[in-house]
Amino acid sequence: MPRFEDTTGREALLKASGLKTDRILDVGMGGCACMSFFLARLGFAVTGVDRSPHAVHVARQNARTKRLKGPFVARLANAHNLPFEDGAFYAVISFRSLHHIDAPRSVIREMFRVCRPGGMVLIADLNAVGRKIYKHEPDCDGLLRMIKRVAGRLSAYMTFENTRLDWFLACCKIIDPIQ
Numbered sequence: 001m002p003r004f005e006d007t008t009g010r011e012a013l014l015k016a017s018g019l020k021t022d023r024i025l026d027v028g029m030g031g032c033a034c035m036s037f038f039l040a041r042l043g044f045a046v047t048g049v050d051r052s053p054h055a056v057h058v059a060r061q062n063a064r065t066k067r068l069k070g071p072f073v074a075r076l077a078n079a080h081n082l083p084f085e086d087g088a089f090y091a092v093i094s095f096r097s098l099h100h101i102d103a104p105r106s107v108i109r110e111m112f113r114v115c116r117p118g119g120m121v122l123i124a125d126l127n128a129v130g131r132k133i134y135k136h137e138p139d140c141d142g143l144l145r146m147i148k149r150v151a152g153r154l155s156a157y158m159t160f161e162n163t164r165l166d167w168f169l170a171c172c173k174i175i176d177p178i179q
C-alpha cells in the first residue's frame with residue numbers, strides 16, 4: 001500500500017467519538033503506529049498492539065526517533081486474544097487494520113470485551129475512494145456489514161460516517177446487556 005498521510009479521517013473519527021483524553025487501545029497499530037501517535041500527541045494514554053514483532057519493534061523505534069512526547073506503549077499481542085482485563089480501556093480503536101486480520105468477527109467481540117461499559121469502540125477502514133487511491137481492494141464493504149451486525153448487538157448506539165478515504169463506525173458499548 002503506498003503510504004501518504006491523511007489525518008482528516010483520524011480527526012473525524014475522534015470528533016464523532018466525543019473522546020477527550022483517556023486510556024485507549026489501538027488494535028493492529030502497524031509499524032507506522034500512525035493512529036497511536038496521532039492520539040498520543042493529543043494526550044491520550046495509548047497502548048498499541050500488533051501481532052508482528054517487526055511492527056512492534058518499528059513502532060517503538062519510531063516513537064524514539066520522532067521523540068514522541070505523549071504516553072505510548074507498544075505491545076506484541078494477537079487481536080484475537082488481547083492480554084487485557086474486561087473493560088480495561090475507555091476506548092478501543094482499529095484504524096485500517098481489520099481488513100488485514102483473519103476472522104475479524106472474533107476480534108470485534110474482543111475489542112468490545114476490553115472496552116469498559118459506556119466506552120467507545122471505534123472502527124475505520126477504507127471506503128471505495130480509499131481503496132482506489134491506495135490501489136488496494138479488500139472487501140471492506142462486506143467487513144462493514146459484518147461489523148454492523150456484531151457491534152449492533154453490543155452497542156447502545158452507533159454513529160456511521162464517511163470521510164474522504166474511509167468509512168467509520170463509532171460504537172458506544174452498552175452498559176447493561178440483557179442477559
Ligand SMILES: C[S@@+](CC[C@H](N)C(=O)[O-])C[C@H]1O[C@@H](n2cnc3c(N)ncnc32)[C@H](O)[C@@H]1O
Pocket residue numbers: 027028029030031032033034035036049050051052055077078079080094095096097100101102
Ligand atoms: C495496515 S496496518 C495498520 C495501520 C495502522 N493502524 C494505521 O493507523 O495506519 C495493519 C496491521 O495489522 C496487523 N495485524 C494483522 N493481524 C493481526 C492480529 N491478528 N493481531 C494484531 N495485529 C494484527 C498487521 O501486523 C499490521 O501491522
